[in-house]
Amino acid sequence: MGEYAGGEARGAARKKKASQAEQLRAELARKIAFFVGAEEKRITGIPELTLHRRTGPTEPCPATYEPAVTVMAQGRKRVELGRNVFLYDPARYLLTAIDLPAVSRVVEASEERPCLAMSLKLDMGVVREVLIRDEMRAAGAAGERPAMAVGRTTPEFLSACCRLVDLLGAPEDAPFLAGMIVREIIYRILRGPEGARLRAIATLGEPSQRTAKAVAWILANYAKPLRVEELAEMAGMGVSTLHHHFRALTAMSPLQYQKQIRLQAARARMLTADVDAASAAYEVGYESASQFSREYRRFFGRPPRRDVGMLRSPEAPAMEGVG
Numbered sequence: 001m002g003e004y005a006g007g008e009a010r011g012a013a014r015k016k017k018a019s020q021a022e023q024l025r026a027e028l029a030r031k032i033a034f035f036v037g038a039e040e041k042r043i044t045g046i047p048e049l050t051l052h053r054r055t056g057p058t059e060p061c062p063a064t065y066e067p068a069v070t071v072m073a074q075g076r077k078r079v080e081l082g083r084n085v086f087l088y089d090p091a092r093y094l095l096t097a098i099d100l101p102a103v104s105r106v107v108e109a110s111e112e113r114p115c116l117a118m119s120l121k122l123d124m125g126v127v128r129e130v131l132i133r134d135e136m137r138a139a140g141a142a143g144e145r146p147a148m149a150v151g152r153t154t155p156e157f158l159s160a161c162c163r164l165v166d167l168l169g170a171p172e173d174a175p176f177l178a179g180m181i182v183r184e185i186i187y188r189i190l191r192g193p194e195g196a197r198l199r200a201i202a203t204l205g206e207p208s209q210r211t212a213k214a215v216a217w218i219l220a221n222y223a224k225p226l227r228v229e230e231l232a233e234m235a236g237m238g239v240s241t242l243h244h245h246f247r248a249l250t251a252m253s254p255l256q257y258q259k260q261i262r263l264q265a266a267r268a269r270m271l272t273a274d275v276d277a278a279s280a281a282y283e284v285g286y287e288s289a290s291q292f293s294r295e296y297r298r299f300f301g302r303p304p305r306r307d308v309g310m311l312r313s314p315e316a317p318a319m320e321g322v323g
Helices: 002-036 124-131 155-169 174-191 193-202 207-220 228-235 239-250 254-273 277-283 289-300 304-312
Strands: 041-043 049-054 061-065 068-074 076-081 084-088 092-096 100-108 115-121 148-152
Touching: 002 049, 002 068, 002 115, 002 155, 049 155, 061 254, 076 115, 084 092, 084 148, 092 193, 100 254, 115 155, 124 174, 124 193, 148 193, 155 174, 174 193, 193 207, 207 228, 207 239, 207 254, 228 239, 228 254, 239 254, 254 277, 254 289, 254 304, 277 289, 277 304, 289 304
Parallel strands: none
Antiparallel strands: 041 049, 049 115, 061 100, 068 092, 068 115, 076 084, 076 100, 092 148
C-alpha cells in the first residue's frame, strides 16, 4: 500500500511539474513576442541576450554557432553538425560550448505561430565562476559527445529565462540583476547531463579545454596556413590525440573546420563588402580561385557569383541566423 501511495504521489508531482513547464513556455513565448516585435532578430540591452522570430520554415543555411544556450519558446529548429542532428523546440534547448560551423533551418513556424527564441551567449569566465562553487557536483563525464547538445527545459530553467527577458522592460535593474540570472541559467545547465561537455571545456587543463584553445586559434587565424603539428603543440598533445579530441568536439578534422570557416567568411565578405569571388578567396587564405569556387559550390550548393546574386535579390528568403 505504501509503495502504491508513493508511486501515486510521484506521478502527481511529475504531472504538476510538466504543467508548470508548459505554462512557463507559453509565458516565455509571450514575453519574447512582445519585446522582439516584428523584427527577425533583436540585439537587446542585455549584452549576452538576443531575441529571434521567424514566420515560416527556412532553407538549410550554414552558420557558425557561438558558445551559447538557445531556448525555443515556440516553433522547432534543426541543426546538423557533421552527421549529428539536433532538434530543439519548447521542450529542449540547444547548448553550444565552442564556435561550431553547422547547418541550421527552422522546420516549424507560421504567421499565426511564429518561431520565437532567445539566445544567451556564454562567457567561459563566468562558467568557471559557477564551477568553483563548493556545491557544484560533477554531472558525469563528457565522453565522446560533441560540443553541442540538447537539454530539457525544466520549470526552474524556464523561470530564470522568463526573469531575464523581463529585465528588458526594466533597464534600470538589468545591470545589477542580469548577471545573477545568467549565472543561475548556467548553474541549471551544469547540473544536468548535457552540461558535462561545457564543464570539461571550461575546466583548465582538461583535454576538451586544451582542444578548445586549438579551435579558437583556427577561428582567429583561419586565413593563415594550418600546420597541425604546431596546433597540437599549442594544445599540449600529440597530433593523433589532437585529431581524436578535435573530431569529438567538432565532428570534423582541423582542416575541415578551417575550410568551413573560410567559406563562410568569404560569403560574408562578398555580401557585405561587395568584393568579387577571386578577391574573397585570397582574403580568406585560398591560393587558387578555381579551388575556392569548386569548394564553395560543393558547400553552398551554388557557385559564388550566382549564390551571392540570389541572396541579394529582393525575392530571396532571409538568411537564417543563429538561434
